[in-house]
Amino acid sequence: MKRKQRLEALYGALNERILVLDGAMGTMIQSLRLTETDYRGTQFTNFHKDLKGNNDLLSITQPHLIRDIHTSFMEAGADIIETNTFNANRTSMSDYDLEDFAGEINRQAGKIARQAADNFTNMTPDKPRFVAGVIGPTTRGACTVHDVNDLASRNITFDTLVNDYQESIVALLDTNIDILLIETVFDTLNAKAAIFAAKSAFDIVNYELPIMISGTIPGKDGRTLTGQTVEAFYNSVAHANPISIGLNCALGADALRPHVKELARISESYTSVHPNAGLPNELGEFDESPGHMATVIADYVENNFINIVGGCCGTTPKHIEAIADVVSGQSPRTIPDIEPGCRLAGLEAFNITKNSLFVNIGERCNITGSAKFKNMIIANEYEAGLGIAESQVNEGAQIIDVNMDEGMLDSEEAMQQFCNMIALEPNIAKAPIMLDSSNWDVIETGLKCTQGKSIVNSISLKEGKESFIKQAKLCQHYGAAVVVMAFDEDGQADTLERRKEICKKSYDILVNELSFSPHDIILDPNLFPIATGIKEHNKYAIDFIETTKWIKNNLPGALVSGGLSNVSFSFRGNNIVREAIHSVFLYHAIKAGLDMAIVNAGQLALYDDLPIELRKAVEEAVLNTNVNATEQLLKIANDYKDNKLSEERAENPEWRSFPVSKRIEYALVQGITTHIIEDTEEARQNADRPLHVIEGPLMDGMNVVGDLFGEGKMFLPQVVKSARVMKQAVGHLTPFIEEESAGEQTRYKGKIVVATVKGDVHDIGKNIVGVVLGCNNYEIVDLGVMVSCEEILETANRENADIIGLSGLITPSLEEMVHVSKEMQRIGCSIPLLIGGATTSKTHTAVKIEPHYSNNQVVYVPNASRAVTVVSTLLSDEKRIPYISSIQNEYKDVRARTEKRRSGQNYLSYEVAKTKRPKLDWEAFVPPTPRKPGIHVFDDYALEELIATIDWTPFFTSWELSGKFPKIFQHETVGNQAKQLYDDAQELLNEIINKQLITAKAVVGIWPANQVNHDDIEVYSNDDPNKLLATLCHIRQQNQKSDNTVLHSLADYIAPKETGIRDYIGGFALTAGLGANELSQHYIDLDDDYSSIMIKALADRLAESLAEQLHKRVRIDLWGYSPDESFTNNELIREKYVGIRPAPGYPACPDHTEKIKLFKLLDATNNANVSLTDNYAMSPAASVSGWYFAHPESRYFSTGNITKDQISSLAQRKNVEFTDLERWLSSILSYEPN
Missing domain, CATH: 3.10.196.10 (Vitamin B12-dependent methionine synthase, activation domain)
Structure with missing residues (x-):
């Protein structure tokens, strides 16, 4: 078969079944108990170093043994065999002084595997066998410190790895392999070097092969040896567009399960796993039996985890045979629909999707913007500089901007040293890095030091299209997102039209000509200083905001960023005014779609906390709504000099001096009950009627709570505390309201009847949902637990409820919920039905409940944080119909998938199933007699x-x-x-x-x-x-x-x-x-x-x-x-x-x-x-x-x-x-x- 046919067969097979990878080459070689003479063969009889243990060399000296091992694994059922090249690279071979033979070892190993695979394909044409060229991790790590006295030192460089890997890959490609397998990745930076080398090698041979990538998790913490989580590792190598991403080595199948599960959840590629045969015993041997390993793999299959499976250390043809048996005829993992987004990584994943909140990029590790940081770096005080980076992360920065552009420095060396030192500080390294420089060489140096997925800041059309494309391609090869400045050969865009023009031109080149992911494009439309006294500058901020809106509507997927400090530059030295400008600008820019900005995370003033006079003046300047805005702002700026809003805001013991309505709002947001009764009483005495206190300051405060919760700025326990404050305030007012007998009702957004269904006594989740909805001004009628269908429906009718919510924990509650839905249909009820509780699910709701109730919509609500959005949408005249339609279509798809899955199951008859029970040895086991029966x-x-x-x-x-x-x-x-x-x-x-x-x-x-x-x-x-x-x-x-x-x-x-x-x-x-x-x-x-x-x-x-x-x-x-x-x-x-x-x-x-x-x-x-x-x-x-x-x-x-x-x-x-x-x-x- 030719390469094209083999690749078509490979992709076809992956769509139809689970493919089997081979087992441990090293284990099989060890079982042969070879001598030094065997390793030397005839070619290296007089070599000056011992060669025993150099398994890769056997492809030259004992090719028949390697061929026999490949054959044994294919006879056991392997679809894919791995070349004997795990250490066949210059770095690893240098331990034997055989670095000059690295290319030849790869060529011979590739030929042996190709011939062995072709022999089996010829015998079974309907089941072709494939060859994966193995690229091992080498014996060194690009993130590993070389000298403990110099934490920035490394025992190998990225460039060295790329050169070594490229030599090996080109040699493998010469042998007509089908796949490149970059495996046992303990250091993601090594893997990125291998990917870079592979892309370069493909350019040399003028064709591409699919790439498999497999990391290794050595411990219980679920991280690679260099500290990345599974998702961070995935984000960091996904730019390779691999055919599969998986895990191998270090752990047995049992211990790998949670990590494989996580990978299966997040990966848009096929997933692979080749575990060890358990953990090594005290003799370094692997004891896990083929049967046990196959049982665990069967669990993987049942749970839709894998597409490719094999074995690593300790696995033999018997293990592969057992695995092949359990996956035979089973459906492969279905690749899930993953929400599109910009998926970055440090040691931890950081994903930016359409539902993400605004992203803070820490600005203070920038020599051009922080004199303090600059002085530290020039004085070679890099550890002090790390302290600034850590403080930014602690203050809320989600990405760290690093800039070393300074004429007195070797900027490339400084970037390398600082990035290498960051890598050793988990509290900093967990965040992605933004590599910021006007010099491409400095940026590239940073890319060679960061194992995660970073952001390049920036590239542009400043030097023409050719240079732009070259740098963008390199960003793709390194696996980085990219900030694109609105800058071309005619200069920086400084008008609305120029901003739109350059952003569109840049986006089109990246997406249409380079297939760059639009979600990895971060457009910066240029944020320049306002209020400078020059009339033309007055539109800079509003033009940026308008450009942001345009980008969001016209360039799908692209993100928008800006350098926040620029906009206030004309007020340098006046921190309070600068903070106010930043706050007002962000308030409007975020609403327009701004995704991120370079900020000082610890010095962002809240928009609502700004003095009204200052906020009004700043707002007019930012939005350019007053021709005299600059003069007005300059006039009041001196009143605020030498102050800092953020310091006043950080801890405000003066909140008791606020007006009573603001004190009530503060208490609600902070969950403070200490003064709420006296503040409520004061508000009552100032109000015309007690009811007005509820409808005024209390509801206003709860609206703030609801907004903060919806934006992810408050968490559930805080919301429940806020509800406690609210209830105590309302409790104080109730007697006065009753005494007044006003006959008026508080105006709620809607009325919801909630209940734990008949026969079930669990209500924690229901109570939390009730509190959260109550905090968002919905009236909750809580019927408690063990509530009959009749009581639920009678109450809903009597209360004229807008929605019914059912909860339950035990599985019989599911059937009771079905009963309620049928009764709602029977009596002609026509309000939405919400389903929630630990035992409920979207699948059960779609398959078992919704088909019985067609008068309105049934909606599964997984948690309290989703409840508000679901309820508000269902009660919205504008949003209800399209939302219900989308839910109905979604549930229809769920039913179809469930039916397909059900029809694909192979259920044995009960009588036959009993014959498949485990065979326990009751002759060898004596049941223990209880001491105290x-x-x-x-x-x-x-x-x-x-x-x-x-x-x-x-x-x-x-x-x-x-x-x-x-x-x-x-x-x-x-x-x-x-x-x-x-x-x-x-x-x-x-x-x-x-x-x-x-x-x-x-x-x-x-x-x-x-x-x-x-x-x-x-x-x-x-x-x-x-x-x-x-x-x-x-x-x-x-x-x-x-x-x-x-x-x-x-x-x-x-x-x-x-x-x-x-x-x-x-x-x-x-x-x-x-x-x-x-x-x-x-x-x-x-x-x-x-x-x-x-x-x-x-x-x-x-x-x-x-x-x-x-x-x-x-x-x-x-x-x-x-x-x-x-x-x-x-x-x-x-x-x-x-x-x-x-x-x-x-x-x-x-x-x-x-x-x-x-x-x-x-x-x-x-x-x-x-x-x-x-x-x-x-x-x-x-x-x-x-x-x-x-x-x-x-x-x-x-x-x-x-x-x-x-x-x-x-x-x-x-x-x-x-x-x-x-x-x-x-x-x-x-x-x-x-």
């Missing part, structure tokens, strides 16, 4: 003992703050708010414990048990082992992924009765919510939603902590099968222990009705004060129950969907009606019930 009651469990095992991460999630504890405290956006929330939680938790406000209780049981009928477990009395107490009916997986798929049921982990082995099972029920509802209501009565929601969130955490501690006590003492275990809290959270505790209603046992048997066995209602609702939710809400399994091979899994024959069998075994069981298990049916 029977029932154990834990009454009034000490809450203080639960603090140490609290998993705080879900706590922050419930408040819509994303991040893992305790790392969340360092998050640049939500860190401060997370810390404040945590401190508030600690304070309330201490009060709960000290005053004994909540009680925790639990009951644990351990009983003899045996498996019967494959999927059932008989539970016997401890007193009489022949006395049957209950039969637990479990569910088995039926979706066959491959011929080797193992289909699990929890019953598999209990010894079958026919073995004669006595086994055991445990169960538990607990709560940490006794008193929580009453305490929560107490805070509601005090108009304190914040503490009310906090109580329930803390009770949930305490309950989960109690579940963790009880399970540990069971393992160590009560059952005692793991008496010597010792795990940290993090290890407990990650479930490192032996055994599992699956809960009824969760993926491994999704049947909530089985809780009845558990509660009866435990007598949970009497022993733990936990009861079940009609829909089998536990009450109190902060309760947990489940089973204990002790078998060392027990694991969590999801049953997935099941077929009608298993439902029929289950109904017979449980002695219940078939249709009733269909209703309870509706969320896992593989078919639509009648």
Whole structure:
């Protein structure tokens, strides 16, 4: 096959199936136990250095061995084989003094692989084999310090890497390979050098090959060796337009899973993975079996993670064969639709999309703009300069501008030194770098030092089109976004028309001639000083703003930036006026579409905080609305000299001197309740009527809160605190309003009835949504929990509601929501229906709920932050119809995809599925006999003992703050708010414990048990082992992924009765919510939603902590099968222990009705004060129950969907009606019930 045919076949195969990469060349070579003589061959008999271990050299000295290894992997099922060239580059070969042989090694390795692949393709033309030319990371890193006494030193340069890589790549291209594989990337700057070399090599040979890129994550922190997150790594190399981006080496398939999942979520390329066979043992060997590795890969396939899969260190043809078997016939990952945007990176990803807030670019690491920074650099005080960079990041700069243009400096050397030192400071390096210079060589030097995706500032048409294109192409090769100045051969654009003309010309060249991503184009239409006294300058700011609007409407995807300090340059020395000009300009420019600007992040005054006189004068100058604006501004400028607004604003103890309406607004925004009653009373006395205080300053303040939340400038806990202030103020006014009997109602934007559906007691999420909507001036009618369909609809009708919102946590709630939607349709209800809660999803809403309600729109609302936008749109006369149409089309697509996915599944019959159960060796395993069988009651469990095992991460999630504890405290956006929330939680938790406000209780049981009928477990009395107490009916997986798929049921982990082995099972029920509802209501009565929601969130955490501690006590003492275990809290959270505790209603046992048997066995209602609702939710809400399994091979899994024959069998075994069981298990049916 010719190259073109092979590439067509490659892309065709990737669209149809998962391709298999080969395994570990090094492992196979090691297994041959070659000697020094073998490595030397006949060619290097008298070479002056030892060559043993130089595996790449074997392509020259022992080509038949390499060919045999390729053959063994293709016989095992590999579609793609990798050339034996991992170290075949000058840098790595220099360790053997063989650098001059690097090119020849690549040529020989490529030829061997090509011949081997062609042989197999000839034998099986319908399954062609492909050759990937391997480009390894080399033995050095471009981000690695060479001398610890000189932190800017590096042990290899970018240029050296490019030259070495280019030599290797050109040699590989000579051998007719199909793919370039840049793999085991530990230093992204090395990978960028390889990409640069590949692009250059393609120019030499005049054709291109697809590039695969694969990084490596060596530790648990999910970062590369040089500190990048997975998404930052992706953003940094995506400019290569690779056929695939993946991960390999360092970790086994289990440990790589979360990182592969993340990559699959964000990548617009195909995804690949070739993990190690586990981690090396103490002898450096890899122990993970082919079977285990294949099982994990099957999970990858099931979750739509991968397109290409193979093996790295320790993997043999047996591993590849097992992998090939599990992916055979399976669908490849579908590439997701990714929102377009400018995707930058430092150590962390920074994405700018159409919904992003304004981006602050830190300006103070610019020699031309900061005398302080300039003096530091000239004095060679680079570490002091790093302090300025770090302070900018801490003050909110999301990108750091670096400029070293100074006649007294070697600017290239200074740029290299500073960028290299930044790379070693994680707090700075997390942000992308803007490389700023008027000298292209200085910019290029910076590009060779930054592993992330940077911004070049700038290029232009100043020196003509040819130079512009050359620099733009280099930006593409380096993988950088680019600022384009409105500058051509005729000079800088200084009029509106010239700005438009040059921006369009530049954009068209980049997009149409160079295929430059429009989202990586940042246009700077030139921001010049205003109010200079020269009439022509008066339009500079408004022309910039108008150009920004034009760009947004006419140059799709392009971003707009500007150098903010320029606009105020005529007032240098008067900081307060300069800050005012910046604030007013940004206020209007951002509304026009300005995406970013170079600013001093710590000195941005708030528009609303400016003195009115100054703001008016500045606004007239910026917008050029008054011919005398310059004179007016100059006249008042001296009044503000030697002041700084930002310093006055930073901490303002004088807010108590504000007018009362502003004090109320300040208290609402800051969440301060201290003075709200006295301020509200003062406002009441000044108002004509008490109602006017609500409709005036209180609503005005809440509108500010709503706007800040919508703009991402406030977070959920702050909004809830604001609601607490509002409620206390309204509570004070209510008696006066009632006394006045005005008969008037507060004017709300709309009325919403919210409820947790019948049978469900969980309401944290519902309460938060209610608070957020209330803060945005919607009237909330909260019906509470366990609300029947009839009550919901009667209330909505009586209250003349505009919207109904349903919430639920447990899966039976999903069916109740379907019931409500059907009833709404039946009675002719015609208002929108919102669906939310932990168990809900867009898919369930689209497939199960929306088809039953066509009178208006059903909308899935994933979290509180989305609720306001959804509600305001649904109630907008202008926006409602197009929004509903878009939702209907989206849900139609969801249904189509779901049906396609469902029809593509291979469900075995239930009888056949039982034959696919795991084969556990019951002859070799003796079930541990419990030390203390029977029932154990834990009454009034000490809450203080639960603090140490609290998993705080879900706590922050419930408040819509994303991040893992305790790392969340360092998050640049939500860190401060997370810390404040945590401190508030600690304070309330201490009060709960000290005053004994909540009680925790639990009951644990351990009983003899045996498996019967494959999927059932008989539970016997401890007193009489022949006395049957209950039969637990479990569910088995039926979706066959491959011929080797193992289909699990929890019953598999209990010894079958026919073995004669006595086994055991445990169960538990607990709560940490006794008193929580009453305490929560107490805070509601005090108009304190914040503490009310906090109580329930803390009770949930305490309950989960109690579940963790009880399970540990069971393992160590009560059952005692793991008496010597010792795990940290993090290890407990990650479930490192032996055994599992699956809960009824969760993926491994999704049947909530089985809780009845558990509660009866435990007598949970009497022993733990936990009861079940009609829909089998536990009450109190902060309760947990489940089973204990002790078998060392027990694991969590999801049953997935099941077929009608298993439902029929289950109904017979449980002695219940078939249709009733269909209703309870509706969320896992593989078919639509009648």
